[in-house]
Amino acid sequence: MTAAAAHMGRLPQANRLASRLVCGGCGTVLAPADPYPFRCPHAGDGRDHVVRRVLEPGMLSFPTDSGDPNPFVAYRSLFHSHHLALAHGMSDDDYVSLVRALDGRVADVDGRGFRATPATEYPDLARRSGAGGGLVVKDETANVSGSHKARHLFGLLVHLEVVGALGLIPPGPLPDLAIASCGNAALAAAVVAKAGGRRLQVFVPTDADEGVVTALAAHGAEITVCARQSGTSGDPTYLALQEAIGRGALPFTCQGNENGLAIEGGETLGYELVATLLGSGKSLDHLVIQVGGGALASAVAQALEEAVGLEVLGHMPKIHTVQTEGAWPLKRAYDRVTRHLGQSRDKGAIKAAIGSAARDRGDYMWPWETTPHSIAHGILDDETYDWVAVVEAMLSSGGQPVVVSEEQLVEANRLGAEVTGIKVDETGSAGLAGLMALARAGVIGSDERCAVLFTGVRR
């Protein structure tokens, strides 16, 4: 790493990197030397500002032959931190060593490091759920800390380690990391932060699961319980997180508007799905994804779009999203966008409608008015923070949002767990509930191939 540090003075230009970090709301390009390029500097003016990692397709190809079981090694050539590292003179070998060392420390904390998760065809489940042309289940329940969330956060940790190794971080004590969550995201953050030797502040609601809080404390996280204030709308843990960020903590969160770079780590799930499709020689017609804050859907859709852009995937599957009757702010936003769009699904018209929606965020996305409840409690976010990217992915791919009942969530979970033997919870199998609803509504054709993501283990 000392060789890399010697290159400190030669800061790369944004246009020389294979990726740029660009605000999806206002177009601001973040400076490549900024060690914490998580949030748009113009956030807070009523526009929807989310930093996105944008690849330069002409400078890249999709890694199809790495064979490395660790997705953060296999797909490193698509990561902004890799582009930054190489531009500063760090060697590819040093980058890989850094990732493997961090992964080893994750394994020390959690008993397992990052490996490509299984994606399995279940013909029986396909038949019984209405996906007549076949169904792939991508199983994240055995991933680090028991869900996909750790992917998002490990990508951030790699970035933090890289900018540290490159000498881009100002001298002085390292800032705390901070997250608002009561479930899988907090657990993942605690594991990954501990692996990185970083202090973590976690803001949890009053009804947080006792087992989760105990596990967070065991990993050394600093826990703050936040009560809902009468007369104030919005998630109190999220408001507390924003205050902590205001005091200098770094957002170590899966909420894209607080940390746009969190999307990138989650893309590894999509890249693995692409590899599965390429390996099977079969294409995919529909992908149904459960949505809380929207980072998962945003990440997976972006990964598939990149694979199409890099010409390894022939076309996008239709991206559908699932929320519960408890709270469906994403569908509410989608309905408002389509009201402006009318029947047109022309590329230019979608871009214009999305651009206009991002300019007037408050007309499309605001906190759900009532305290939401559902058995799928992991997708009850008051707001869909990554809504713009997800609405755009649905519109441009021809997908749609679906809202499912508690009965549908229970039925899908029972069926999915029984047929696959995967210990998935109702949040984790909510995509299957959505698929079954879409099949019953005739949206999914009897010969079409589908995929769902089983995201969280039953604890």
Ligand SMILES: [Zn+2]
């Ligand atoms: Zn912006």
